[in-house]
Amino acid sequence: MFIKTITTSLITLILAGCSVEESIEMPEQIVEIYNLPTEVNPVERDFNGIARAHDLVDLAFRVDGEIKSININKGQKVNKGDVLAVLDKRDYQIVVDDRKARLVLTEQQFERAKALLDKKLLSQSEYDKMRAEYLVALADFRKASLMFEYTELKAPFDGIIGDVFSDPFVNVQPGSAVLSLHKVDFVEVDVQLPDMILAVAKLGENRIRNLDVKVAYEAFPDKIFTATPYELNLEKDPSTRSYIATFLVPFDNQFGVLEGMPAKVSIDLSDLTYTYSRDFLVPVAAVVMPDGSRIGQQRPVVWRYKDDQTVESQEVELGTLSGDMIEINQGLNDGDVIVSVGANKLVDGQKVVLKKGKR
Known part of the structure; x- marks a missing residue:
């Protein structure tokens, strides 16, 4: 009887323990995600731009x-x-009238000189002098008329x-x-592009010329314009490690785009990624160090978002840092979805909730 009681008590305690363990659930963490590109799901990055006149x-x-x-x-x-x-045209009109009068006089004298020369009543030298005076008067009149037009x-x-x-x-x-x-005919939009993007772009002939670029002005956010690359300033800004790239946007008479108007520029970077590199650019905030690890002991990780709304850690190899983005050389695949905000508070298998509007 005593043994039976102990056994029953142990089973009860074990079940109770299991029940307590099962009732402890990790709190759902609100996160934002970042989609890595695929051939059919291109990656776009948004940049701030400033509009200015093309000409x-x-x-x-x-x-x-x-x-x-x-x-x-x-x-x-x-x-x-x-x-x-x-x-005020008055002074110029006086000059025109004076030059016109001189032209009329010298023209009449020149016509008489031609008639006299034909009758051999005037020497060739006298005729040439009359002709030269007429041509000078004609040039003076034309100049005065041109100056009058310039008013x-x-x-x-x-x-x-x-x-x-x-x-x-x-x-x-x-x-x-x-x-x-x-x-x-066009509006220019200037954008600061990270050096990493331009370095990749230059590996291919005219690759940057083929970028898919969309522009939306802050004053007209619902109107999307297609832009084309125009020119690149090769002098890097040392404070931002970026270059000024200029894109041409067709002018639309329905929208009063003004000098200095802010714009959002969306650039499809997948063509650069797939042609030259299998590396990925991800937000710096997506990369974390495992809890308790020391620098050099473990590789950094990102959190891969799964279809069942849970996350799993994935070790990655880092590349070059560029602004708020960092290059991932190894560890990620096409189409992976990773946590970009809230990554420092996660554990393997934890269920997460996507921030509204951030799918």
């Missing part, structure tokens, strides 16, 4: 004078040939007025900027 020119008069009128305002759309500003500042192409630097009744000198004009 921005300062316009100036070719002659000096007092500004009589400025016919435009900042932000106004203009067409090629539109008169944007006008100088009007016209738009050299279709565009949008950027800024106005002067006012009516102000005297200006030739070449002194009066206003600026934006060409409206």
Whole structure:
């Protein structure tokens, strides 16, 4: 009876122990995830960009004078040939009238000289002198007429007025900027790209020219524009270890994109990854050291997110650090899903909850 009681008590304790153990569950950790690229699931990275005019020119008069009128305002759309500003023309009109009178006189004298030469009543030298005086008068008249035309500042192409630097009744000198004009066929967007991305891109001929780039301006977030690479500044910013890349975005008259407007630039980097390297760029926050490990004893790990909403640790080999991203040389495969935020609080087999909107 005593033995039976002990046995029964032990079984009860064991079952109770199991029940207690089974009732202890790891708290669900809220995390964000990061999808590694595949051939059919390209990886995109977002960068901050700044819009600026593709062709921005300062316009100036070719002659000096007092500004009589400025016919435009900042932000106004203009067409090629539109008169944007006008100088006081009176002094130039006087010169034109004077040169025209001289031209008429010398032309009449030259015509009489030709008639006299035909009748052999005028020497060849006298005729040549009359002809030269006529040609000089003609050149002077053409020059005066051209200077008169220069009293009007016209738009050299279709565009949008950027800024106005002067006012009516102000005297200006030739070449002194009066206003600026934006060409409206394209907008340039400048982006800081990490050196790692450009280093990979340069391994292939014209590879960076084939990047798939999308741009959304902060003022019009729902409108997505397709952009094309335009130029790359080869001088690196030492503080950010990045280069300025410029992309061209078609101008849309329905959207008033202004100089300095912020933009989000999304670049598909999978073509670079798959053509030249099997390494992956992942957020730095996704890489952690195992609890209790010392530097050099264990390899860093990332947490792989599984279909059953649990996580498992995966040792990785690190490559180069670039801004908030780090290169993974070994340990990850195409299409892996890893934890990018909350990775430092996980254990193997723990169930996690994805942060809303971060799938």
